[in-house]
Amino acid sequence: MRRQFFFFSEMGYNVYPEEEAQKYGYTSLMFPNSIFDREKARDLWQMFLREHEFASDVGFDGSVCNEHHNNVLSMQESVNISAAVVSQRIKGTIALIGNPLPIHDNPVRVAEEIAMLDLISNGRIICGFVRGTGVEQLSTNANPAYNRERFEEAYALIKKTWTTPGPFRWEGKHYHLRVVNPWQLPLQNPHPPIWAGGILSPETIRWAAKERIAYLVLGSALDATASCREIYHEVAKADGWTPGPEHLGYLIHTSVMDTDEQAYDMGKYHYGGTSAIGRDRGGGGGALTQGTGSGGATGTPHPEWASPPGYMSKQAKAGSMARERRMSEGTYDAAVKAGLIVTGSPKTVIQKFKHIIDRTDPGYLTFWAREGRKPHDATMRGIELLGKEVIPALREHKSALVTGKEVTPWPH
């Protein structure tokens, strides 16, 4: 496949008063919405949509949308609404990191909305599914102890909805539908490409490999992502098939500016931003921020909310705790060195991404290029440099995993 380069922003509510965050010690779930400023939020929406539009204008292949709840981390409380709006502002693909399936009591509604999106956008949708963060199980009252069961059952139901002519009846463990027969089906036949996003939960990686759908690594370090690819390939090999780049997506914090120094400074917004809480807690839960410590516009939860009972397996929990511990003991410098945040001038970043492609060969590379309270001007400049200089230089770069050539060295 031809590698695709996307722009991503959580579109977070980055204008909350820092002192309120300090006072509460968290910015999700119970962070009171009396702090929410309606006019400021309206203005943020306009700014974020302009950024998407600009990314499309300067050469990105598409934009990525997402969903979070009760959280300053993201103002996208419905990924499908975000995607619908963004689809009318950009020319390329609209990829959804994810509909968090377990929070829905009627997964067919998700299938219907994705079909609408795909029809409205003339088949420009990539459809991601996620389990939702731990906090979101609390904010949507979806039983965390059944999170994985609900995820897998909802996925199976949606897939059947798109691949089996209706009407049919669904009597599962968590979902029960008398008649499944949505009138609209996606333009892409039988359905858009599917992603499963995650933060390296080994169960989800294996599950995605079993289902032969792409696994999207959400903001994790390079070494961990390379291991994730190996796990995926091992499962596939055992099942007798070979995955291609289209089976791996990589979402990665990226700060590009004209000089390495400027980019390094702006990259700090991807690590804690202006929020000391984010730094103190190593990003805590808002699972997407794990490992980056990004707290600028991000939702820093109370640590218990990130992992409600049964949400994570013991194995995943141990991994996640270790990761949090590492990051909370870490520094911005360490995050940059680990490749959690890619910073630099176009020249530097091109070399870094060649290294990343050489080691992971992702079919979908998504630049998380707007974060936290990063100023709009700097964000726009970063988008411009990515679109006009970085992406063209990476288009023809073939992964060392394919060519067998030496891995491009990481610049120092």
Added chain:
Amino acid sequence: MAALIDTHKEEIVQAAGISTQVRRGGKGAPLLVIHGELGLPGWLKSFDIIAQDREVIAPSLPGYGASERPDWIMSVHDLAAWVSWFVRDNKIATPVDVVGFSMGGWIAAELATLNPAIFNRLVLVGPMGVKPREGEIFDYFLEGGMTGIRRNFLAPDSCEEFKRFWGRDLTQDETDAVEWHRETTCRIVWKPYMHSLTLPHFLLSIAVPTLIVQGEKDAVTPLDCGRMFRDVIPGAKLETIDDCGHMPEMETPARFAEIVRKFLG
């Protein structure tokens, strides 16, 4: 009293095809214990006192302690049906006296409404299962495991029973057990949280002598829940214990045992 602690037995039995951990001690008419949402951390001092003239039988419910957790148990109703099966499989003579703690009080009450012949006398301690008219049942899932456990006590750090089981650095296995119990509880009582919409209506059908016991300073189950049980179950009595939180069986063991023994006769 200390000697009895050494004489209680722990065994694994089968009930409804589920491998079940049971603690038993004492001699006399059986008293069935149904533990609450935290599981049963061990043989309690209050059991020891009661076991002077009763046989205390305390199973770990499926998904708690060393008992297996089948996927199909998903509600308090399921647990109530399981308790009924446990009594039958283990040849416990019925009607049997029962004491249910917290969520276990809800299970006991649920079972009493389903199978009126199974119980002789009913003791419900800080029972959940009804939605209070005032206050809210403490939400364990918004807090960490140990915060939830501590909230069960008015003064955990001066409570011998708390200190014995939880007031020290826990081993990994013990920490895992706390989390495992939270997960089992989460499976069962997530929504509606810790209460039933039908139980308040069925409580009227309970026709056995019933005592509700509640710590005056209960910070888990609002005192109004105890009053609701008392008001609806015909003839039920409510006894509150001063200076005590949600677990009188651990925080005021002597006083609690005395109340229970007096009621059971």
